[in-house]
Structures are given as structure tokens and as C-alpha cells.
Amino acid sequence: NAGVTQTPKFQVLKTGQSMTLQCAQDMNHEYMSWYRQDPGMGLRLIHYSVGAGITDQGEVPNGYNVSRSTTEDFPLRLLSAAPSQTSVYFCASSYSSPGQWAGPAKNIQYFGAGTRLSVL
Amino acid sequence: GENVEQHPSTLSVQEGDSAVIKCTYSDSASNYFPWYKQELGKRPQLIIDIRSNVGEKKDQRIAVTLNKTAKHFSLHITETQPEDSAVYFCAASHNAGNMLTFGGGTRLMVKP
16 A cells, blocks of 8 residues: 655745645545644645545635545645645544543544745 | 643653653643654654553653543653654643644654
8 A cells, every 4th residue: 555645745936826726545545634734833734535525625725626526536626726724734544433431532643745836 | 721731841861761742731631641752754643642541651651641630641751762853742622523632842853
């Protein structure tokens, strides 16, 4: 299994350009999500999906679109890049592991290697 | 929504000492608390997690404790080694879906 694959690894855009960050997983996970990581701010959720055809907004969705036409792929689209979108982007996929002895379920997240994006 | 605070933001210890990182969360419905380690330029990787029906969990030199009443959980690393140097993130979620809320991270430096 390749796990979670993100492309490209690096990208430089000019303000106003659009682009798509690709994310694919081969683990048949139902859940996928996109995070951005800025210095000193940890990981913030942009969008997530609980299955093919279903997406929802996270903490910082503005300026980004997603779609989930297949279980494997979850692309992130920047509509009109802005310098504030300069960041490292991580895609993650996860599955739900049922809890034992009536304990809560947990989702085990696997991260891609990240895409470092600079917007000039 | 959930808010996770993590302290300290930076922690420096001598090799062999213990390190403790603390997180507090705001949503009493949260029931799953993972910890991730991120080495420089790498992806975050899960190192240990705990569910809300358990108070403590240990895996070799690392352990996590959870106090649901106070809504805080902690990561304990004993006998630290230079390879433990990294950024550590706590997170919380309250459903079986995708909604992990992360703390701001702690940069741990282990001095030989």
C-alpha cells in the first residue's frame, strides 16, 4: 500500500491563480480531510469528507473547494490564490475503529507527506 | 466548536529526564484524544491515543493520562532520548468521523 499520496510536493503560485492539490489513498478509508499547517498554529481543518459524495466544512474553509467523487481521491481546489494561503497542506485519511466494551470509537488518521505552497 | 489548548509551546530537557506536555479541551462530548509526533519536514505520525473510557494508557516510554472532569490530558515521555526531539500535537474529537481539533503544538528539544 502506498498509503496517502499528495501531489505536488512544492508549488509556487501568483496571487489570483487557481490550482488543485491532489490527494489519493489506497487503504479504502471512508474518511478524508485536508489541513493546513502554519508556523505556531498547529493543524487547522479546512474540509473533510465522510464518504464519496459527502463533504463538509472545517475550521478554515474560505477560499477552498473540495469534492469526493470516489473513495480514493479528495482534491483540494484553491479558487483564487492569496498570500494568506501560503502554508503547508496535509491530506489525511482515516477509518473508524469501534470501541471495545462500549467504549467510544476512534478514528486513526494517516497523513500524506504534505504540499508546501507559496503564494506570491 | 471544540477548542484545544496545549502547553508549553517549547520544552527543553536533558537526555534521560522526563517530559510532560499538557492539553485542555473545551467540549465535554469529546471522547478520543490522540497524540502526534512531527519531525522536521515530515508528516505528523500517531504515537499514542486514549479513549474517554480509559484514564491512562502506556506504551514503553510514553504514556497518556486523561482527566475527564477537568477536561485535560497529558503526554508523558520518560528517559528522553535525542530522537524524541520533535513537535508534538495533541488532538480531540467527539465522533467517529473526521473532526480532529489539534492543539498548537509543543517543540520538544532533548539535549544530549
